[in-house]
Amino acid sequence: MNSLFDILLERPLPDEWLQGLLFTSFTLHMVFVLLTLGTAILSVYYFIDAQWGGKPNELRLDKRILKTFMAHKSLAVVLGVAPLLLIQVGFSVPFFTGVNLLAPFWMLLIVFLSVAFLSFDVLAHKLYVHRYLHLASGTIALVSLLAVPALFVAILVTAENSDQWMTIIAHGYRLSGPPARHWLFRYLHVLGAALVFGAAFHYFFSTKDETEKRSLLKWIVAGILLQIILGITLYSSLLEKPDYITNASLLAGVLGAALLLWIIYLSMDKKNTLNIKTVPPLLMLILVPMLLTRQFIQNKKFMPFEKQLQANAQAYQKKAQPYNREALDKYQSDMNIVYDNGETIYVRSCAFCHGEKADGNGAEAKNLAIPPEDISAVRTTRRYLHTILAGGVPGSAMPYFTVFDKYKLDGLIDYLDKKYHVLSLPEPIPASVSDAALRQAQKIYNETCSQCHGMDGRGSAPSKGFQPPPPDFTMYSLSPKRAFDVITNGYIGTVMSPFSTLPEEVRWGLVKIINDKRRQ
Amino acid sequence: MQFPIFQTPYLGNGMTIALDAVPHVIISHGLAIGAITLIVISEYFGFRKSSREWEAFAKEFLRFTIIITTGLGAITGVGIWLITSALSPRGIGSLLRIFFWPWFAEWIAFTLEVIVILIYYFTWDTWTGEKKKQHIYLGASYIVFSLSSAFLITGILGFMLTPDGWPWDKSFWSAFFNPSFLPQLLLRVSMAFALGAIFSVAFLFATRRESAFRKEALRFFGKVSSISFSATGIFSWWYFTVVPSAFKTHAIFSVLTSRFSQHPEIFYGINAAGIFMLFLFALFGLRGAVFLSRILIIPVLLVSMSFVMEFERVREFIRGPYLLPGYMYANQVLLKEVPLLDKAGMLKNSYWYNMTTHGPDPINQGAYLFAENCSMCHTIGGVNDIKERVKGRTEDGIFVILGHTQDMVPFMPPFSGTDQERRIMAGFLHQLANGKIILGASSRFAPLRGGEK
Incomplete structure (x- = not known):
């Protein structure tokens, strides 16, 4: 970690702005993430409930719930662009390293999201498929969708804990031990929040009667209680002791949750329905401090590391900058060379x-x-x-x-x-060769040269496997001078050995024989 | 060096991105811009001509389109980003720093785009009668947002081919409004309408319609096709005139690859046949020839998608040795880092190498040098297999070639590292090509087993 350095380009905005934008956009993103997940879980649950509870079509709550899926998921995706951008710009090295260490899972996100989105939207728009088929595709879609926050949480846990990177690599690029425990509870905590948010949304917007409202209210209450239990386990799985400000914002969130439970208890007592003017704002009052807590914990991990990365980047920049001029000159001249x-x-x-x-x-x-x-x-x-x-x-x-x-x-x-x-074609040989020398050359060619080059000059069968193989003399020759040189000195590094002991006239004779083999 | 290495097994990095990016381009251009614009126009026809058929066509086509765009379109779009984050963190990390504000503006444009299309979709049956006009205006405002998305992204894409003065002065505006910005924007928009018209005709034939309406609609989409096909042709030509010749000269190779590069007539033949088929289709549409258009529609769909693939492949490939021309080579090494690493050494300066390997084992060193220098484009045993590339070469030959990669093959970046490291990598590649090294985890280039067969 001591030698890692930040991306060598200027950061486009001050850190405080970046933090503020990151928190705001992440909160917006999370609202719709929770609604998407909650909608998906509830739609599958109420589908089973309706199908095997024998509900008539107009009472199908699952249909009404699933209809909203397209809007939730579309907004969740687009709103996610900003936090992804900001975390990649603000915490480039830890985030990209986290992504890289879990790269295959990270890239599978695309598959999981596509399967989940397409299946749910097709189910929402074509509601009359056979119920087993519906259940099967709904289940596949739900499992794919639930994998998505699991992967994102894993990336964040990896990114935040740079001290664990070597352990992660040693365990075959997987989380293990305390970080894995922390990941699991953090992931489940997201799902719990999704239940509460999803159930609250559909309580207000998708229900038609009291029975449905009561049913969704159960989900809200169960969700909050589950969150308290999961919250305690998550807190105990934190990898570092949280500081006072973290604890304070966590407390604010817990108080908000307690207040919500109390309001629900009162309304149940009086058999009233929940008020749309109090519950959604209260939910935001729980979500905001909870996400602030998350951000504080994350910053505590990121900030000191980030400082070091930036200092290292400056030092490295100093080392590389002297070569900038040379590099740009080369670039400019390379761009002028057209092949x-x-x-x-x-x-x-x-x-x-x-x-x-x-x-x-x-x-x-x-x-x-x-x-x-x-x-x-x-x-x-x-x-x-x-x-x-x-x-x-x-x-x-x-x-x-x-x-x-x-x-x-x-x-x-x-x-x-x-x-x-x-x-x-090769030039005529520059020397005169007597008939006798030519006959001797022919004899040598037949007995020695042809072993590799073949009688016809195309290369003998065994020579085809040579590395490199001899050339085909019917199509390839050398100038007489160069051919004479190769015969005399051989071709270094190849099977072709020198024949300098032969009389010069014979060697010229060989050049003539070889070059006469040219057909084309 | 700065990040750990991961390569998609078998496919390699370029192919992984292509598998995601090509569907994205087809959906984002053809459906999100082209088809939805034509849907709004169809809705307008329905309103003006009081035609139920136009109205029903628009509504049903929108339902199909919105499922695909908000599902596959958006996910594959973010997917390009997700994949590059994993495979090319230094490249995408630098791009995000340079274009933070357009990217942020894109977030707003993208969000508005989604909000408007959702309202447009969900209010189709409620904003009727008096409110129909407003509904059409709402549709029109979506087109504005989707075009502004295209505007913002094209600036960034254009920069990756023609960075203008940015390498010298780091000026944002010359980077964004770079020489290929305008022609590429116009090219992409006309491509969007071309694809949109083809998709509209396909939907027209795939669903039940009255035959009179079918003919009328086909004529209209025929008009859109002939105009947008011609515009695409003209703007493609303009676009390629602003691309530097040093890049453009690799266009034929980028399409044909080593396998077919010695038969360039294939390139011309296939492109000419494709263009001919598209214009024939436009002509049949203009004539309202339902039967002939129906025969052509599936081949035309395939041809148009292949053209998109070809264009993106050429655009991505020809910038060759660079990921960001003037700043970063394709292997994520900065231009100014090459002389530094040639002197100081790649291995010595790598945190990840030093942390994950122990002792100077030449096989691990070679594998790591390969990973840093080559793995962005070459795999071991998959697409663009390095074993095939160096097969038959002597070790000293590989050593020499590695010293001249960029001279010899102008779209390859130079090797970064000392001569000693180059020798180590040459040895590694030579053994690899001769089957003397078997890779353990191919996507991480380590751990390796060596010396056995």
Whole structure:
């Protein structure tokens, strides 16, 4: 952690603003997250209740509940953009690291959300599917949807606890031990809140009669009681002792919850329905301090780390900045190089091995055990050269160049031909060879050379497996001077060995024999 | 270096993003902008002509569209962000810093867009009679918000290809209103209407309609098709004139890849056939030829989606060695970091390498160097497999090639690290290509087993 550093670009807004916006937008997002989750859970519950309780169609509460799903989930998603943006900008390193450590799960979010959203919305709009099919797709959708907060909570737990990163890696990129316990209770606490919020929303907006209201009221009360129990376990699972301000805001939330319970108790006592003017604001009065508590705990983890990350970023920036000028100059010159012509491609992609004069003496030639070919001496056909360019030479450094399309490789071939006549037939040999020498050369070719090169010059069967294999003399030759050189000195790094002990005239004879094999 | 490494197994990073981003582009352009605009126009026709058929078509098409856009469209859109957060944190982290305010404004535009479309959808049956006009205006206001979303995102996308003076002066406005901003915005909007018209015709044929209405509607969408197809063509041409030639020259390769790059006639042939089919479809629509249009609709849907895929692939690919031109290479190494890392070394400076491996094992070192330098584009054993790429090369050959990646292949970033590290990675790749190293966890490039077959 000591050497990690923040993203090297300026932070776009002061930290206090960022914190404020993060809290506000996150609260808005969470309201709709809770409504979405609550709606999903309740819709499945009331579907089962209606189907197996034999309710007539017009009394189907689950339908009315599910109808609101589209609005809740759409708003939950869009409102989530801002908090995600702000946490990624404000706490880049811890957040992205959390995401990365749990990357496969994080990316599965897309699958879970798509499955859940599509299934619920299709069910809401086509309510007459067979009940078992409805139950099956509703269950799959619900399970997928419930996985989403589990993943987000896991990411946050990971991001907040940078001291646990190595443990997480050691456990195969999974949470374990105290952080895992904390994750579980934190996740369940979200679901409990979702029950309360979802039930309260549908109590006011989806119910038609007293029975339905009473039924949803049970969910609200049960939800609050569950939250108290889960809250205690969550508090005891905190990885660090909370400070006074955290405890104070937590207390405010707990008092709000107690007040809500009391109001519900009073209304039940008087057989009144809950008042829409008191309950939703009160719910917000519970949610806000609870989310503040969350933020305080999170900041306590994030802030000191963030300070160190920013200091490290400054130090690293100081080290890298001196190279900025050089880097930008290179960028500018690179942007002016267009690989759309043979010359540029040769100079940039080939010359570092084959040399600016195409004589095989590029800057890197010294690093290669098999020297790059002297291209200026190559005499071949367009097709054969294209095959080499497109396929490379196995067993050598020469790679394939299909990264350039055919037009570009043709341009490169044209350039090489114009400059070095690589598409010509080999020149006549510059020495005279007597018939006797030629006969001896032919004998040597037949007995020795053909072992690899084949009688016809196309390469013998065993030589096909050589790395690199011999060239096909019917389509590929070298200038007589270069061919003489290879026969004399061999081709270093390949099977081709030197034949310098042969009389010079015989070697010229071999050049003639080989170059006479050219058919095209 | 700054973040731990993760790569999607087999698919690699680019393909993972593409699988999510292409459906998003098709839905966000074709449905969220194109189709919904045409739905509002259809509603208006229904109102003006007192046509129940137009009204019913608009309403039913909206129901389909809103389920897909708020479900798949929004999720795949956020999905691009989610995926890049995991796979390319330094890239997306930097983009968010540069474009924080447009991104924040996008949040507001996006939220308003969703609120308006939900009201529009839920009030369809209640805002009738006197209030119908207001309902149509509401629909029109949605179009404004959806276009402003497109406006904000195009600035960011354009920057990733043509950053203008930003690398030098870090000026926000030249970054946002970069040279490819306007042509790309116009291109995307016309693409949206083109897709929208095609989707509308598909919906027209997929649902039960009166035959007179079907013909009338087909004629209208035929008009929209011919105008938007032509506009898409013109703006594509404009867009590619502002793209730097150094990038543009890789366009054919980006579509054909190494597998087909030696047959460029495929590129021209397929594109020409696709364009011909689209205009034939527009012509049949104009003529109100129901039977012929019905035959063409499925191929046309496929062709139009393939064009979207092709465009996005070209746009993403050709900026080649850069993730953010002038600032960051595709492997998330900053341009100015390369000379630093060449001197100071990649391994020595990496927190994650030093924390997760113990002792100088060349296989782990090689794997880590590969992960940092190459894994953004190359997998081991999957798409764009590095084993295939270096197969047949000698170890010294790989060493030399690694020193010239960007010279040799202009869309590859340079190797960052000392010569010693380059030698280690060359050895690693050579052994890997010859089957002497088997990867343990391929997505994390470690732990590895070496020296055995």
